[in-house]
Amino acid sequence: MISQHYKDMLQQKSVIREMNAKAGALAEKIGKDKIFNYSLGNPSVPAPDCVNEVMKDILENTDPLSLHGYSESHGILEVRAAVAAYLKKKSSLPYTADHVFMASGAAGAIAHAVRAVVCPGEEIITFAPYFPEYGPYVRETGAVLKVVPPDTESFQINFEAFEETISEKTAAVLINSPNNPSGIVYSTQTIDRLAQILTQAGEKYGHSIYLISDEPYREIVFEGTDAPFISAHYKNTLMCYSFSKSISLPGERIGYVAVNPAADEAETIIHMCTQISRGIGHNCPASLIQLTVAKVLDQTADLSVYEQNSRILYRELTRLGFSVVKPGGTFYMFPKAPEEDAMAFCQKALNYGLVLVPGDSFGAPGFFRIAYCVPTETVERSIPQFEKLAADYGLI
Amino acid sequence: MISQHYKDMLQQKSVIREMNAKAGALAEKIGKDKIFNYSLGNPSVPAPDCVNEVMKDILENTDPLSLHGYSESHGILEVRAAVAAYLKKKSSLPYTADHVFMASGAAGAIAHAVRAVVCPGEEIITFAPYFPEYGPYVRETGAVLKVVPPDTESFQINFEAFEETISEKTAAVLINSPNNPSGIVYSTQTIDRLAQILTQAGEKYGHSIYLISDEPYREIVFEGTDAPFISAHYKNTLMCYSFSKSISLPGERIGYVAVNPAADEAETIIHMCTQISRGIGHNCPASLIQLTVAKVLDQTADLSVYEQNSRILYRELTRLGFSVVKPGGTFYMFPKAPEEDAMAFCQKALNYGLVLVPGDSFGAPGFFRIAYCVPTETVERSIPQFEKLAADYGLI
Numbered sequence: 001m002i003s004q005h006y007k008d009m010l011q012q013k014s015v016i017r018e019m020n021a022k023a024g025a026l027a028e029k030i031g032k033d034k035i036f037n038y039s040l041g042n043p044s045v046p047a048p049d050c051v052n053e054v055m056k057d058i059l060e061n062t063d064p065l066s067l068h069g070y071s072e073s074h075g076i077l078e079v080r081a082a083v084a085a086y087l088k089k090k091s092s093l094p095y096t097a098d099h100v101f102m103a104s105g106a107a108g109a110i111a112h113a114v115r116a117v118v119c120p121g122e123e124i125i126t127f128a129p130y131f132p133e134y135g136p137y138v139r140e141t142g143a144v145l146k147v148v149p150p151d152t153e154s155f156q157i158n159f160e161a162f163e164e165t166i167s168e169k170t171a172a173v174l175i176n177s178p179n180n181p182s183g184i185v186y187s188t189q190t191i192d193r194l195a196q197i198l199t200q201a202g203e204k205y206g207h208s209i210y211l212i213s214d215e216p217y218r219e220i221v222f223e224g225t226d227a228p229f230i231s232a233h234y235k236n237t238l239m240c241y242s243f244s245k246s247i248s249l250p251g252e253r254i255g256y257v258a259v260n261p262a263a264d265e266a267e268t269i270i271h272m273c274t275q276i277s278r279g280i281g282h283n284c285p286a287s288l289i290q291l292t293v294a295k296v297l298d299q300t301a302d303l304s305v306y307e308q309n310s311r312i313l314y315r316e317l318t319r320l321g322f323s324v325v326k327p328g329g330t331f332y333m334f335p336k337a338p339e340e341d342a343m344a345f346c347q348k349a350l351n352y353g354l355v356l357v358p359g360d361s362f363g364a365p366g367f368f369r370i371a372y373c374v375p376t377e378t379v380e381r382s383i384p385q386f387e388k389l390a391a392d393y394g395l396i
Numbered sequence: 397m398i399s400q401h402y403k404d405m406l407q408q409k410s411v412i413r414e415m416n417a418k419a420g421a422l423a424e425k426i427g428k429d430k431i432f433n434y435s436l437g438n439p440s441v442p443a444p445d446c447v448n449e450v451m452k453d454i455l456e457n458t459d460p461l462s463l464h465g466y467s468e469s470h471g472i473l474e475v476r477a478a479v480a481a482y483l484k485k486k487s488s489l490p491y492t493a494d495h496v497f498m499a500s501g502a503a504g505a506i507a508h509a510v511r512a513v514v515c516p517g518e519e520i521i522t523f524a525p526y527f528p529e530y531g532p533y534v535r536e537t538g539a540v541l542k543v544v545p546p547d548t549e550s551f552q553i554n555f556e557a558f559e560e561t562i563s564e565k566t567a568a569v570l571i572n573s574p575n576n577p578s579g580i581v582y583s584t585q586t587i588d589r590l591a592q593i594l595t596q597a598g599e600k601y602g603h604s605i606y607l608i609s610d611e612p613y614r615e616i617v618f619e620g621t622d623a624p625f626i627s628a629h630y631k632n633t634l635m636c637y638s639f640s641k642s643i644s645l646p647g648e649r650i651g652y653v654a655v656n657p658a659a660d661e662a663e664t665i666i667h668m669c670t671q672i673s674r675g676i677g678h679n680c681p682a683s684l685i686q687l688t689v690a691k692v693l694d695q696t697a698d699l700s701v702y703e704q705n706s707r708i709l710y711r712e713l714t715r716l717g718f719s720v721v722k723p724g725g726t727f728y729m730f731p732k733a734p735e736e737d738a739m740a741f742c743q744k745a746l747n748y749g750l751v752l753v754p755g756d757s758f759g760a761p762g763f764f765r766i767a768y769c770v771p772t773e774t775v776e777r778s779i780p781q782f783e784k785l786a787a788d789y790g791l792i
Contacts, residue, residue: 001567001603002661002668003515009671010664046460055684056452064442070646104500104679111677117398133674140675171397207397250466251683265398268406272398275405278529279536280676281507283500286685287647288451 014132015361016040019346023355030353036382037355037374041180041332043248044373045301051247054295058288067291071284073274075102075256082294087258091229094261101273104253104285106216109240110137111280112273113257114172117210117238118143122171124212127157128363129334131180131214143171150364155182155325155334156190163197168205173198177230178217181362181369182334183310183327185221188228195234202236208264211237216255217330219246219300222307225328235262238269243293245331248301252289306331309372309379316383321395331373334359338393342368348392352385410528411757412436415742419751426749432778433751433770437576437728439644440769441697447643450691454684463687467680469670471498471652478690483654487625490657497669500649500681502612505636506533507676508669509653510568513606513634514539518567520608523553524759525730527576527610539567546760551578551721551730552586559593564601569594573626574613577758577765578730579706579723581617584624591630598632604660607633612651613726615642615696618703621724631658634665639689641727644697648685702727705768705775712779717791727769730755734789738764744788748781 019039027035058067074080080097087095103109118124120142126134128150138145148165151158173194177186186194198209213230218241221227231237242255257273259266277283284290310327317324323336337345342358346368349356359367372379390396415435423431454463470476476493483491499505514520516538522530524546534541544561547554569590573582582590594605609626614637617623627633638651653669655662673679680686706723713720719732733741738754742764745752755763768775786792 001515001518002513002665003511005515006512006668006671007664009674010667042466043461047464051464052455052460055455059448059451064448065439065644068443068447068645068647070438104677107674107679108677111675115399116402119397119399119401122397136671136674137677248461249464251464251680253679253682268403269398271406272402275402275532278405278503278532279507280678281500281504281533282677283503283649284647286649286682288684289682 009136016357019355019357022350026350026353034353035355036353036378036385038370038372039355039357041371042373043245043250043301044375045248045303045305047248048296048299048301050296050299051249051292054292055288058291068287071287071290073277073284074270075100075284076287076290079290079294082297083256083258086297091232093232095258096261098267098270099259099261101257101270102285102290103240103255103257104282105244105250105255106214106240106242107133107137108253108282108285109242109255109257110212110214111282112276113212113238113240114138114141114143115276116269116272117212118171123167123169124172124174125162125165125170126174127162129155129179129181129359129367130363131176132361134174138174147363152364152367155179155184156186157194159193159197166197166201170201170205170209172210172212174212174214175230176214178221178227178329180217180330181332181357181359182325183330183332184325185225185227185328186230187226188233191228191230191233198234198236208236210263212240213237214240216242216245220303220306220331221329222310222327227329231258231260235260236264238263246300246303247293247296252286254285254289254293305376306373308376309374312376312379312383313370313372317386320386320390322390331371333370333372334364334367335370337366337368338395340366342366349389352389354382354385354389405532412753415751415753418746422746422749422751430749431751432749432774432781434766434768435751435753437767438769439641439646439697440771441644441699441701443644444692444695444697446692446695447645447688450688451684454687464683467683467686469673469680470666471496471680472683472686475686475690478693479652479654482693487628489628491654492657494663494666495655495657497653497666498681498686499636499651499653500678501640501646501651502610502636502638503529503533504649504678504681505638505651505653506608506610507678508672509608509634509636510534510537510539511672512665512668513608514567519563519565520568520570521558521561521566522570523558525551525575525577525755525763526759527572528757530570534570543759548760548763551575551580552582553590555589555593562593562597566597566601566605568606568608570608570610571626572610574617574623574725576613576726577728577753577755578721579726579728580721581621581623581724582626583622584629587624587626587629594630594632604632606659608636609633610636612638612641616699616702616727617725618706618723623725627654627656631656632660634659642696642699643689643692648682650681650685650689701772702769704772705770708772708775708779709766709768713782716783716786718786727767729766729768730760730763731766733762733764734791736762738762745785748785750778750781750785
């Protein structure tokens with residue numbers, strides 16, 4: 001029988017996509033140059049030239065049968081070894097190829113990590129504000145997602161609420177730092193306290209609690225921000241990485257799971273990922289893309305535009321009376337809406353051509369997300385519109 | 397808690413991989429030129445030159461931000477439209493982009509198709525001999541795989557056993573023609589009879605029974621073989637296609653689900669695939685690979701070597717007294733082992749450097765698979781070894 005479950009999911013509209021659709025409709029009506037589309041987290045800077053150069057070089061200098069052939073189900077060994085060497089250098093943790101599983105972007109990495117360390121019926125805790133897709137990512141494995149409400153002063157972890165949520169049913173904690181939607185980076189102090197609680201709870205309940213660390217924004221950290229290498233602070237960490245944001249390759253679907261070599265059953269977890277793939281139809285990212293990223297691991301797109309946009313928006317929005325926690329990375333910020341109903345606020349913002357996303361679906365009602373992965377010129381032109389919006393609310 | 401389920405799966409060895417590993421070990425011992433590795437279904441001819449040319453052209457002439465950017469979750473629209481136009485021309489069925497979902501190879505396509513039309517607890521019927529991965533593919537969705545025993549005279553469908561297996565619990569039937577491991581192509585008569593039974597059972601049980609048609613070998617059909625376009629014979633068909641075999645791109649993980657436009661809820665099924673992706677972490681094949689295949693839809697690798705190998709092996713093996721059903725396509729054949737225990741036979745074949753795979757895991761004990769995707773020169777050199785093996789069994 002046709003699946004009612006997936007049919008029903010079609011009715012659950014994504015508010016991000018809805019706002020983006022509104023932007024499109026509005027652009028048709030009043031002109032594209034009057035629309036400031038801050039709804040989508042889509043990189044606005046191209047991949048660096050070296051990506052295409054490396055691809056062309058591989059195409060010209062590799063035997064096509066081997067280039068386009070099956071890779072082993074963990075990913076191509078030389079690619080895994082290159083990722084491990086890169087992470088080892090970055091962290092001093094003794095990663096080897098045995099600790100790396102190549103995945104189709106962060107979504108693919110999380111799909112494997114969750115299935116490896118959380119059984120159906122067990123609980124995964126995440127912290128608001130959080131990426132709304134964590135809902136289906138976790139639910140479809142049969143596990144239960146528990147959301148800890150936000151610390152709205154800092155968007156670091158609300159530890160009081162966390163300690164009330166953690167229980168013997170907790171199998172894993174899922175974090176995302178630098179964070180979508182807040183732009184906040186969890187500090188060393190935050191990560192150490194989290195690690196301490198997880199260690200103590202593991203001892204109390206008699207089983208390890210894994211930390212699944214979703215890090216697609218790991219390379220987008222602004223100057224002066226304390227950005228610890230999370231896996232180095234808690235041994236039972238599965239890092240889920242994607243090349244989508246740092247090197248602007250979201251469509252090429254490439255990332256990995258890297259398990260801290262000291263984690264319980266670290267190598268077994270990587271082997272288990274190959275079995276998980278069989279059921280979910282994954283079978284590795286594309287060979288050409290795997291081989292490409294292995295050669296550009298230390299490269300990024302020109303990420304400076306995000307920091308520049310962040311500075312301008314933070315300076316101007318605070319000047320206009322908005323309450324904003326200053327981002328430490330990513331290309332998002334998450335100000336407080338000047339009225340309780342953030343959806344109503346975002347609806348009003350549309351009158352000024354500003355396309356923003358209400359925070360409700362991120363688990364933080366009353367806030368709104370600005371995805372400032374847009375040209376700086378667009379940011380600058382949008383400031384007078386924010387000014388009118390602020391005046392509308394009597395902030396200035 | 398770490399998943400015992402996936403940990404246990406690690407213990408279930410694939411006999412194909414085991415035989416391949418034995419080939420490797422034997423090659424080390426007695427020399428690679430004395431080994432005839434017929435264990436793996438890995439294309440032996442390279443992708444045609446046009447593939448790499450198209451890739452380089454795309455890399456040189458597409459804006460990198462758009463090239464490597466997110467595609468919509470159904471796949472890139474122009475790619476889906478191109479696939480639809482190709483299928484329409486081939487079949488006269490009125491495919492449009494709305495009937496095509498881009499997937500990561502056949503494994504990805506089947507992962508989506510099964511979840512769309514079969515609910516947990518329901519049954520999927522397949523026909524032996526069948527690809528062993530159908531086991532985990534189906535089981536991990538929560539559905540139950542029922543295997544109909546083979547018609548060992550022809551390797552067409554054993555309809556008597558099928559009619560005993562089909563019931564009100566049957567949600568879908570999963571077929572693979574041209575077939576791995578038999579090399580047999582289901583005839584027009586077979587497909588029409590299958591369609592008739594499915595239609596009648598659908599009426600009897602009050603719900604449509606979908607046909608999931610796994611067709612990675614669709615383009616590898618030998619001269620004179622009756623090879624119907626299956627979707628045209630039964631309206632509720634979901635075709636799962638992969639470019640792995642026809643154009644030798646197995647590592648690039650690219651294929652699609654195409655629903656017969658006349659199927660019940662055809663367009664809804666394609667939309668549902670996007671929801672299925674969210675839970676299994678799929679999010680489209682790589683953009684560059686999608687754009688590439690759209691431009692080479694009517695191209696194939698030089699597939700003639702498979703037909704040539706098939707002719708030589710069929711002629712020689714029958715001459716040597718083996719009982720073989722003549723393949724109509726693919727790069728497999730599936731002779732009867734000259735002793736009841738096909739594993740023991742394959743073990744003995746290793747003494748002659750012949751690496752074959754016993755049929756037990758394909759649901760057909762007593763037979764063995766020859767994957768003749770190897771250079772013709774290798775096939776020719778292997779014949780004297782088959783001759784010694786036949787003599788060992790007193791066949792000649």
